[in-house]
Amino acid sequence: MKLVVSGDSWTASQSETKRGWRVALRKANGHYEEEEEYPRWPDLLAEMLGMELINLGRISRGNEYIYNSIVDKLCKEKKNVGLAIVMWSEHSRWDFSGSNIRPHKDIHSGIRTLHIDPTIGTMVFKGWKSEEMREAASQVVNTLLDKNMVSTEHNYQKSHRWYHAFQNHCEANDIPYLQCSAFGSSQFNDPPHKIVKMLLDHPIFHDMNKKTFYGWPLYHDIGGFTISDKLDDVDPMRIKMRVSEDDMHPNKEGHAHIAELLYDQIERRV
Numbered sequence: 001m002k003l004v005v006s007g008d009s010w011t012a013s014q015s016e017t018k019r020g021w022r023v024a025l026r027k028a029n030g031h032y033e034e035e036e037e038y039p040r041w042p043d044l045l046a047e048m049l050g051m052e053l054i055n056l057g058r059i060s061r062g063n064e065y066i067y068n069s070i071v072d073k074l075c076k077e078k079k080n081v082g083l084a085i086v087m088w089s090e091h092s093r094w095d096f097s098g099s100n101i102r103p104h105k106d107i108h109s110g111i112r113t114l115h116i117d118p119t120i121g122t123m124v125f126k127g128w129k130s131e132e133m134r135e136a137a138s139q140v141v142n143t144l145l146d147k148n149m150v151s152t153e154h155n156y157q158k159s160h161r162w163y164h165a166f167q168n169h170c171e172a173n174d175i176p177y178l179q180c181s182a183f184g185s186s187q188f189n190d191p192p193h194k195i196v197k198m199l200l201d202h203p204i205f206h207d208m209n210k211k212t213f214y215g216w217p218l219y220h221d222i223g224g225f226t227i228s229d230k231l232d233d234v235d236p237m238r239i240k241m242r243v244s245e246d247d248m249h250p251n252k253e254g255h256a257h258i259a260e261l262l263y264d265q266i267e268r269r270v
Contacts, residue, residue: 001082003051005042006070008089009249010182010227011057013040038252042085044259049266051082060113062093067162071169083270084177085262086166087227090184091155096137114141153198164204167212176270178262180214183228183248196221214265230261 005011014037046053054077056069066086074084094114114137144150163179170177199205199222210216218224231254235241241254250258 001051002054002077002080003042003046003049003083003085004054004056004070004073004077004081005085005087006056006066006073007087007182008057008061008066008093009059010089011040011042011055011087012059013042013055013057014038016055016058036252039255041250041255041258041262044256045085045262048259048263049083057087060093061089062095062113063088063091063159063162064095065113067166071166074169074173074175078173081175083266084170084175086177086179088159088163088179088181088184091152091159153195156195156199157202160199160202160204160208163213164208167209170212171209178212178214178266178270179216180262180265181218181226183226184218211269214262214269227258227261231257 040055042053042055042057054073056066056073058065058069066088070084070086074081096114141150166177166179169175196219199217199219205217208216215225215227215229218226220229228248231241231250232238234257235254238245238248241250241257243249243251
């Protein structure tokens with residue numbers, strides 16, 4: 001049976017992560033420094049479960065990509081899936097499909113990601129290699145922000161609908177599954193009561209299966225947590241389980257701890 005996972009850089013394979021760092025480092029200093037080789041949590045978990053791994057995780061991707069990629073794969077594999085796991089990303093990432101899908105690649109290979117956060121008004125472009133493309137996208141996003149056509153509440157609601165849709169797909173097709181969130185806005189700042197009220201009033205919020213969502217309801221203000229929070233529980237200074245002070249991604253020890261956490265939850269919940 002197969003373990004199918006999707007997520008962002010917290011989930012992506014070693015080879016996928018290295019491709020991403022190569023691009024970033026070339027831009028930063030013109031050369032590439034080899035990073036340490038070690039298995040990511042999906043590799044470790046698949047071995048612990050005795051399953052074949054299908055890892056759809058890609059660096060910098062948003063929740064739309066994560067949902068689309070894993071549901072497409074689950075529809076294709078169907079009876080071969082022993083377990084599906086999603087590790088969601090932050091709400092502010094918007095995924096867009098490009099037209100440069102390469103031959104022999106999956107239909108999601110042309111995805112580009114924008115970070116659109118109305119609370120701070122900034123954007124980070126992921127996968128937009130052309131300056132012309134970045135400028136065009138920037139103009140569109142700035143228009144949306146200027147016209148108040150993008151809101152923090154909308155970003156949260158979109159992600160919650162993907163959580164709910166993934167849950168419904170798995171349950172309708174009798175696929176064992178587990179959801180969690182890598183990191184993100186686990187605390188609210190602008191203003192707390194407004195976001196909390198929106199979440200609590202939304203019908204999807206109360207229809208989520210708490211048993212199969214590790215950390216639900218995700219946000220500290222209402223009793224939830226993310227995987228990053230669980231790393232902080234055992235490494236509050238962020239020096240043992242993170243890549244560096246400037247890079248909060250899990251390191252070798254962090255990935256091993258995540259695999260143990262998820263294995264324990266699978267034994268309890270799935």
